[in-house]
Amino acid sequence: MSEDPSEGQGVRAKQSAGGGWGDTALTMIYAIIIAVGVRTFLYEPFNIPSGSMIPTLVEGDYVFVSKLSYGYSRYSFPFSAGPFDGRILSDEPERGDVAVFRQPTDVQVDYIKRIVGLPGDTIQVRRGVLHINGEAVSRRRIEDYRLPSGRGVPQYVETLPNGVEHRIIELRGDMGRLDDTPVFTVPAGHYFAMGDNRDSSQDSRVLSQVGYIPKENLIGRADVIFWSVEEEVVLWKPWTWPTGIRYGRLFDGVD
Template sequence: MAITESPQESPHVTDTSAPEKPHKVDWLAEIRGLALMLLAVLAFHSLVAKPFYIPSTSMMPTLWVGDRLVVSKYPYGWSWASASFHLLPRGDWRVWPSTPEYGDIVIPVHPTRDEDYIKRVVALPGDTIEVRGGQIILNGQAIKREVVPPVRIPFEPDLICRGAPCLDAFDQYRVNGADGREYYEPPTWRETLPNGATYLTIDYRDQRLDNYGPYTVPDNAVFVMGDNRDESADSRAEAIESGLGGAVPLANIGGRAEFITFSLDGSTTWNPVSWFSSLRPERAWTTLRPPLAEESAAQ
């Protein structure tokens, strides 16, 4: 008798698990993470270092319009001026205070406006400073000041001058270079301060601020000037004239300029090619700490 096997029936399996729910974004955690990141950046900019852009000609020839540089926040301690965006109320307190040295390039804040300047320290607390015919006199002694060959600054009127008065002032010193480009070659001087710090300045005309003082710098303050002596609103100029109105309290100094990171000549457009062609490669990583006179002579 033949035995016929009946095929086994496959058991029917039913999936009783719940469908997987779509992942929900924890927006509170995302916002908290973003806030912490922003606070970290703000703390770094306020306590350690921040970038700085040069918008004017007041520190030429040391700094050109279009330079980007790093400002360190800790060399003189911290104060209300250290905080980015000037978020803290003004005051005369300082934490771990220190005094700038002759020749340092610092970031003073205007006495009444929350506006950052960039200038060079030329007199320290207790010094008596005069300016006579453009010559700095410290404590009765004229600092060393000598004529040197003119600096050469590229002719970039749209970027450097941003207006007819500046262009007119420099126009008499415009020359044609052997490379076919135009340059400014204004009268240039080398100054040397009592500690040996040496740097170049531009002084090409007689004007009111060429004569100033005598003025005694108060305690916990410094006297600052721009390297472009005829185009700088600094300690020599009144606050209502956009100047700094005398010596700058140390609590009003937000940091020290250290070095140039990169520089753009103003020809940058939407075209990515211009992002590279507008670079001034020779200015990148230039230190802004003034050399001492013996170091400069050895170079």
């Protein structure tokens, strides 16, 4: 009896289709594993939801945060599901790093601020000037920073003791509510962080809300701005993209 050639072709077609779906599913699984691995161990994207780090970072910036910089804790993992306490493969933050961390008083919340105090340091702000271990940190007045409203506010270049330079702004001059503080002594295993927008930042100067940052709470160092958009940009309204993307900020390093 002769074989019907169309029957064999049908079998081969079904096998090919089945293999195609299986390959696609396997590829998706691999992609998810790679994405989770990159997010957990290498780089994680974060968006900037507030103006507390102006002028370094502004609302609408998206940054890549290096997980390699400080090693890993349970907060490095999705859903804070790390299987250990403390940190492993740990490296110390440097003064001046812009770091993402879990808020000490609410570990469900991510914060991003600049590390200014290391374990054992004394930190104080006097009339707007940061003092570290009793010494005033150098700051140099430069051109005013222009807010989106067009208002100009005082802007300075601050130089930390290790030579790291960065810009800060003072919305209220040196008369803000956090421009005069008591002396803070940073405990062992903790860090002190401040926003570059000194008069509009809840940071380590507010012990009841943020306070000293345990080393375990560090997630990573912000390294690069990979995306930045104005408030009016909406993903499903492509006509807002051309004028709303801040092209000049794309792929800027975070200093």
